[in-house]
Amino acid sequence: xxxxETLKSTASGWLTDLESRSIENVVSKWTEDIHYAVHPDTNxxxxxxREQSRFRTNDRAANIFKHLKSxxxxxxxxxxxxDKRTVTMMCTSKGETAAGLYGTDCLFVVTMxxxxxxxxxxxxxxxxxxx
Numbered sequence: 312x313x314x315x316e317t318l319k320s321t322a323s324g325w326l327t328d329l330e331s332r333s334i335e336n337v338v339s340k341w342t343e344d345i346h347y348a349v350h351p352d353t354n355x356x357x358x359x360x361r362e363q364s365r366f367r368t369n370d371r372a373a374n375i376f377k378h379l380k381s382x383x384x385x386x387x388x389x390x391x392x393x394d395k396r397t398v399t400m401m402c403t404s405k406g407e408t409a410a411g412l413y414g415t416d417c418l419f420v421v422t423m424x425x426x427x428x429x430x431x432x433x434x435x436x437x438x439x440x441x442x
Contacts, residue, residue: 314393317427322398325430326384332376346432382406396423
């Protein structure tokens with residue numbers, strides 16, 4: 312597998328992990344020292360590393376995930392920079408809750424380790440809500 316394919320596989324695999332709605336799956340491709348941030352950071356809690364993210368976001372994410380009957384992320388566009396080991400994905404997420412439909416547009420910028428198999432830096436920009 313070429314480096315470009317490896318980077319794309321790691322990035323898109325992380326989205327599949329996110330769709331699983333399991334925190335352990337979500338962080339499984341992250342390095343221990345990941346630089347993780349969601350923008351805009353209106354609460355002033357980012358960036359986080361893997362353990363901080365698992366601890367601080369576990370309850371919040373679990374609370375969101377438990378309300379989703381379904382959740383799917385579609386990659387609309389993907390750009391890969393092999394030299395920088397970075398993948399940028401413009402995505403749409405859709406789900407269903409008891410209260411109705413859920414959806415967002417989101418942008419993920421993912422930087423991988425030298426071998427392309429682990430996520431070293433992850434930045435998210437989420438546009439709430441889209442339904």
